[in-house]
Amino acid sequence: MAHQSTSAIYTAAGANLAIAAAKFVGAFLTGSSAMLAEGVHSVVDTANQILLLIGLKRAGRPATEKHPFGYGREIYFYAFIVALFIFLGGGAFAVYEGIHKLQHPEPSADASVFGYHLSGFWVNVAILGFAVLAEGYSCAVALKAFWAEKGSRPPITAIRRSKDPALFTVLAEDVAALLGLMVALAGVVLAHVLDMPSLDGWSSIGIGLILIGMAIFLMVETHGLLIGEAADPELVAAIRAVVREEQGVHHVNAVLTQHLGPSDVLVNVSLDMDDTLSAGEIEAMVASIEAKLRARSPDVTRVFIEVQARTSAAAEGVPVTA
Numbered sequence: 001m002a003h004q005s006t007s008a009i010y011t012a013a014g015a016n017l018a019i020a021a022a023k024f025v026g027a028f029l030t031g032s033s034a035m036l037a038e039g040v041h042s043v044v045d046t047a048n049q050i051l052l053l054i055g056l057k058r059a060g061r062p063a064t065e066k067h068p069f070g071y072g073r074e075i076y077f078y079a080f081i082v083a084l085f086i087f088l089g090g091g092a093f094a095v096y097e098g099i100h101k102l103q104h105p106e107p108s109a110d111a112s113v114f115g116y117h118l119s120g121f122w123v124n125v126a127i128l129g130f131a132v133l134a135e136g137y138s139c140a141v142a143l144k145a146f147w148a149e150k151g152s153r154p155p156i157t158a159i160r161r162s163k164d165p166a167l168f169t170v171l172a173e174d175v176a177a178l179l180g181l182m183v184a185l186a187g188v189v190l191a192h193v194l195d196m197p198s199l200d201g202w203s204s205i206g207i208g209l210i211l212i213g214m215a216i217f218l219m220v221e222t223h224g225l226l227i228g229e230a231a232d233p234e235l236v237a238a239i240r241a242v243v244r245e246e247q248g249v250h251h252v253n254a255v256l257t258q259h260l261g262p263s264d265v266l267v268n269v270s271l272d273m274d275d276t277l278s279a280g281e282i283e284a285m286v287a288s289i290e291a292k293l294r295a296r297s298p299d300v301t302r303v304f305i306e307v308q309a310r311t312s313a314a315a316e317g318v319p320v321t322a
Helices: 002-030 033-059 074-103 120-150 155-161 165-193 198-227 233-244 279-296 310-315
Strands: 111-113 116-118 249-261 264-273 300-307
Touching (some): 002 033, 002 165, 033 165, 165 198, 264 279
Antiparallel strands (some): 249 264
16 A cells, blocks of 8 residues: 555656646736735645655654654654644645735736737636646546555545555645645636636735645544544454454453554554463464464554453453453
């Protein structure tokens, strides 16, 4: 899934760089506030994809003495920074620019390119049309990768449970970008048809609100991953089932899991075992459990098994199950 995430990020970065250049040219030629807001949004998106690539690179570093569990959570940190950039660099700027345009409304200026006179309106429409096509392609690539990961789950549920913020962040950015482009296009067209330049400012504010809403959603999702989320309930249930099948296990006191990265799950199991088992038999059982868990899910990278009586686990505050 990391390969699919990286491919989606590279595609989005290339598309956004081309779109940003086109939007800034349009904003410079016509003075459109919505076009300028969209240009800044595309620059922010490009920078965000670079940050996600840096996060993926740093997350892949091997464990060290200082960080014995590795650096998998680096991608969660960078994904949170990306969400913050969308909020400030994209959303807040677009709202500010829209308010400024409302206070000083101006019709789109015509443009002169290589001596040819062009209507500012059609320049904006052409650039926004190109942006829709490029952003649509990027969104299709991200959506294909996301669809392969989500399985049979509803999209929102899949995002809430996904441990790969790089993938759903790119998808969320692309969806927000397409919505923003629709708003910008509507603003440009209506401002021209109704001869109301202020609508260009309102469309910029609309773009900003879309970005702020998407940024808040991403902040909430990446915050949970950053502080540590458990593995999917299906994986936890599978771990419990594997452990229960072992001979000599009287009771599974608790199964505690935590994602240290998108494909890096820490498993801590508390077991009440048969008191007649020898040390060698317990060692063999632990090795068997670890091998079965890793075979069940390649994401399970670290397994710690604690042998303790059910009553002792409850007394220590371990969330013992019935």
